[in-house]
Each structure stands twice: as structure tokens, then as C-alpha cells.
Amino acid sequence: MAHVLGQNQYGKAENRIVRVYRDSTRHEIKDLNVSVALSGDLDDVHLTGSNANCLPTDTTKNTVYAFAKEYGIESAEAFGITLAKHFVDNNEPIHRARIRIEEYTWDRIKTPDNSSRFIGSEEVGHSFSRNGGEVRTCEITYDGTTVQVISGLKDLVVMNTTNSEFWGYIKDRYTTLKEAYDRILATQVTARWKYSFTGVDNEAQPNWNRSYAHVRRHMLEAFAETYSYSLQQTLHAMGTRVLNNRAEVDEVRLELPNKHHFLVDLEPFGLKNDNEVYYAADRMYGLIEGTVHREGVVPVIPVA
Numbered sequence: 001m002a003h004v005l006g007q008n009q010y011g012k013a014e015n016r017i018v019r020v021y022r023d024s025t026r027h028e029i030k031d032l033n034v035s036v037a038l039s040g041d042l043d044d045v046h047l048t049g050s051n052a053n054c055l056p057t058d059t060t061k062n063t064v065y066a067f068a069k070e071y072g073i074e075s076a077e078a079f080g081i082t083l084a085k086h087f088v089d090n091n092e093p094i095h096r097a098r099i100r101i102e103e104y105t106w107d108r109i110k111t112p113d114n115s116s117r118f119i120g121s122e123e124v125g126h127s128f129s130r131n132g133g134e135v136r137t138c139e140i141t142y143d144g145t146t147v148q149v150i151s152g153l154k155d156l157v158v159m160n161t162t163n164s165e166f167w168g169y170i171k172d173r174y175t176t177l178k179e180a181y182d183r184i185l186a187t188q189v190t191a192r193w194k195y196s197f198t199g200v201d202n203e204a205q206p207n208w209n210r211s212y213a214h215v216r217r218h219m220l221e222a223f224a225e226t227y228s229y230s231l232q233q234t235l236h237a238m239g240t241r242v243l244n245n246r247a248e249v250d251e252v253r254l255e256l257p258n259k260h261h262f263l264v265d266l267e268p269f270g271l272k273n274d275n276e277v278y279y280a281a282d283r284m285y286g287l288i289e290g291t292v293h294r295e296g297v298v299p300v301i302p303v304a
């Protein structure tokens, strides 16, 4: 029976890199987790034992660290594009590079400002505490011609304590859910959005950091301002708000777990629970997923 080697890719995954900028006493840091995946003319590597076309994963790891010094990390996206182009443009057998990056953010630690009569605080230029919450993500792919940038975030936890209802749904013999006219709506946002940027014809790169901040803000504002009849409707509002306000983005994909908050029955203790005490369940959870894209754009963000 004949067998066929299907899709394959390789590279060093999860290169943890912290880049410190010491240009002044107010240091800057970038904290990334970079994964490289290369593909191309690699049949022989798999089939014959010849490694002539194989750029070692060890080299891809070294390149990540060396580029952090040589080019710096202005943004995860720009860094990923530089890496992807390097691997494809300088290695003939490598036809495609995919760089995935997670970025962890750090806050500056502040200490009491003793020089002030007023109670204040001042930054310590070299001290940080890691922001335990959300992670910024991006995925860069380059095939020798076109760059594709999908940016995103995960683990952004948000909650509305009112302005959320859920009723009017299908009811069958297994339905026990009570209709809700004022419920908590909470979710842990995973979002990915694709840029129309392709890198062809020396197209200028968007300001990735600025764009990220705005996309994030629009999603949060849509979450807060939408009077919600379902998490699905909120999802659509969040995606739409991004497309309406950020011309550089043409597709948004959201994964929103419904972090259920169940009212606790306080009757046994002779107490009334007037939408005040909830049990926050961590699982199971409803999982609401969807893509919003511009008309005419073929969606490409993979369904997880």
C-alpha cells in the first residue's frame, strides 16, 4: 500500500525571550514566547534521511534570539515579519514560514513618593510585576510573496453585572433553563483579527501596537455598551465595532466562553437573593464562537 507524506512543518516552538532596553534608567521590556514553523521542499528529509534541505530547529531558535538584539522588538508583529522573511528569503528549500508569538505584559511597580508632601507614588524604572491577565498573540505567515498577519489576544476576562437577558429560546422536554431578564454576562475573550496588509509592493506596515490598543478598546467598549439578549449578539457587536472603526482589519474571530454565574438559593437560610450572590462556575461553560468579516473578504482565520 502506498503512503503519501502530507502537510508537514517544523521549527523550534516556544522560544521564551525577554528583551530589555536600557537606553535610560527607565528600562523597557518585551516578553515573548515565539514559535517557528517552516515548510517547503522537505520530502527528502522525511523519506531518505538526507538533511540537505533542513535548517536545524536549533538554528531557528538562535535566529530568534539574535534578531532580538540585531533588530529589536518594536512589536510582536514586526518582529514576526522580520523572522518569517528571513527564513524564507534566505533558505531556498524553505517556502513558507509561520511565526506564532504570545506576548506577556508587565506593569511598572510604583513605590511611595517620599519627596512629595502629598501621597503619591513614583515608578521604579527597573521594577515590574507581570500582568497576570491577558496575553497578546500574533501569527505571521509568509510564502515568499505575501505576508499574512493575524493578531489577537486571549484571557481577557470581562463581566457585565446587568444589561444582559436571555429568553425566548427553544424549549423541549430537556429544557430546564429559566429565562433570564437580568443576568450576569461574563466571558474570557479570545480574539483574532486579520489585517488587510499583505506586504506586497513595499506596502507600509500598520502601527501594530497602536492598532492592537484600539482593537482591544473597541471590543471592550462594545462589550460594555451592548444591551445583550445573548452572548452571540454581543460577539457580533464586538466584531462589528472593530470593523467599523479599524480600516486596517478585515476579519475578526471571537471565542467567548459563557462564564456562568448562577444565583445561589439563600431561601434555606431565610434570606432573599435579590441578584446579589452568585456561584461562579468555572466549568462547564457555553462556548460561543463566530467570525465577522467585511463583505467580499474570504475569511481565513482558522476555526479552532
Ligand SMILES: O=c1[nH]c(=O)c2[nH]c(=O)[nH]c2[nH]1
Residues within 6 Å of the ligand: 166, 177, 229, 230, 231, 232, 258, 286
Ligand atoms: O447568551 C447565551 N447564549 C446561549 O446560546 C445560551 N444557552 C444557554 O444555556 N445560555 C445561553 N446564553
